Amino acid sequence: MIGKLYTGDYDLAYYNQQTSGPTPYYELRQMLHSANTAPLGKNATSNFARYKNPKVDQLLNDYASANETDQVDIVKQVAQYMIDDVPVIPVVEAVDWFQYNTKDIAGWPTEDNPYAQPAAYNFPDTGQVLTHLYSKSAQ
Structure with a gap:
């Protein structure tokens, strides 16, 4: 179909x-x-x-x-x-879930810096998120 x-x-x-x-x-x-x-x-x-x-x-x-x-x-x-x-009628049927542990790694999208779709499984945003991440111990 x-x-x-x-x-x-x-x-x-x-x-x-x-x-x-x-x-x-x-x-x-x-x-x-x-x-x-x-x-x-x-x-x-x-x-x-x-x-x-x-x-x-x-x-x-x-x-x-x-x-x-x-x-x-x-x-x-x-x-x-x-x-x-009205070429299409968008329908939202789900929420976008995500959760990060910021203890060791920082640079995740936040409400103040929503540079990408936050869920780690979203393409093409995954690559953008990865380029922003950094180790807190490297600071």
Whole structure:
């Protein structure tokens, strides 16, 4: 049945988007960028709704080189397109659990420094977390 999702052979689908990241951009790009879709009958990589909007594509393309203030504005604009066009309906069905022992190792994401998705099993954030960790004894 998953093949029908990839090829667009469905009327309604409920699926788990596997992309995460430290900002909504990562999931929005996977769900909405037209580069991630394909014609009906062909496999889409992640934009299974086959949503195409050049304005949204441009906003998502501009995100990477934007400063933090502009990135927030870009995400808000993309969110408005989601509200107006309703290409997908995001459903949250789980929480993000994580726990760290900071006795010997520091540098984990915190509420004050949420530089990555904190759960150690989340890709691509795992690599980002690993580059921030350091031994307290090495200080």
